[in-house]
Amino acid sequence: MIGELAGLFSFPFVQRMLIAGLLASVVGGVLGTYVVINRVVVMSGGIAHITFGGIGLAYLLQDKLDWGWMDPMLGAIVFALASGAVFSSDFVQNRVRQDSTVGLLWVMGMAAGMLFMNFVDKTRITVQDPASILFGNILLIEPLHLYVLAGLTVGIIAIVIIFFRDLKILTFDEEFARVSGLNVGRLNLLLFSLIALTVVILIKVVGVILVIAMLTIPPTIANLFCKKLSTTAAVSAIIGVVTTFIGISSSLVFDTPPGPMIVLWMGGVFVPSFLIGRKFA
């Protein structure tokens, strides 16, 4: 079985899948730590589903306006950033309950995506199967997308490192951040933009529905064992990398889609961690 796996690893598409998976698990583990400690898991799920609308719109623009350059990933990025901005804005929060806003935009995004795709002339434009958008398909990842993923991952991690101290103050005690003279509104927008971009990367790997798993499970496990934000983020990234590697490998061996396999491996690590965690902390 090991020999068979080693043979599979020599295929370029398998290598691309592994690289994409590892990039996604690093950035997912780090940003997921902020998602978990900031209690915005549901909002991140909302951002993921809203991007479905952006993907549908990108296909529609390719078809109706002949915008060949309008990659679905670009549509996803625009919708993700816009929803991140809405969720971090006081303007919206002061008028509608935040979880209601999430629910509303969540279904609007999904509905718009399905309708947009319905209007696309499939004889002209190849539209990805909605099921593979929802559950992910890194088998289909193209070299160009890989460069975009790598660039985004490096950029996101660099910004997190630069703003690490301020994001810690913001997420621990927002009022104290204000008193310290930090621009809380802008920092929140930055954090949500980073989360939104991370969601787009994760969608490429595990799909819209399973994004929440990659953002939630590794940081939650790490939080059981670590007493600092920096170690929580690092351990979370390591857990993500290991479970993603095992998940992709086992999906190759058992010939299953990789996304659900990765998620179940993460869940499998969570259960024993939950039982023994905090005793050592």
Place this chain on the structure above:
Amino acid sequence: MSGLAPIEISGLTAGYNDNPVIKNVDFTVERTDFVGIIGPNGGGKTTLLKSVLGLIEPMAGEVKVFGKRPGETREKIGYVPQYATFDEDYPITVKEVVRMGRRAGKSLFQGYGPQDERRTILALEDVEMVGYSDEPISELSGGQKQRVFIARALVSDPDILLLDEPTASVDQKLEKGIYSLLNDLNEDIAIVVVTHDIGVISAYVTKIACLSQKMFTHNEPYLDADMLEEAYQCPVELITRAGEEVPHRVLSGHEDVEEKR
């Protein structure tokens, strides 16, 4: 800087969305003051604090901190928020929490240096929590957490310490510990405590004021029933706590105030 009062509030009206919570407040805090501001819930205590911290703009009047606008003098004020607003599961150590107090006045790329580490340890020594530096904050008791937040406020070497309900979540014994700590700190800096608990505070303060939309004060370290009745809009009886070792200065000798032991 010598002649300027730490906090000078004149004709201050402030609130939210055009609804003033406090009206026409005049109040001055001197360098050696230990001020207790008491008042009913919703009386505007937090609004007053936010005005001094520069978190909300006055609708009328002005607040000066050492002669400047509050936003320009952040390092001069150490602020201790009402406890229990943070997430108990947040992965952070005691030392990291205290070090946050060194952030104000630094640029984005200016990291924490050896000087910041030294001040952090000193502040933890001041509140007798240095032995817990590397503990997660979630493992501490309510009183210990409160000491850590006081250290975070002290670490920036402030000239004024503002505390919002500092003993809301601790028992009576710890409450006294925290007030005697503040009493020691008062040798060097001005202290302003906002609370709805009029019991213990009166033993330590040099000046007491009642805030209920308007400020009621006579710049003396004692409270009289008239002041309280005006603030709370109902008859008030002053009672000192049984078993209190520290002598109270509440006893203003009003004939309508009966002292009970």
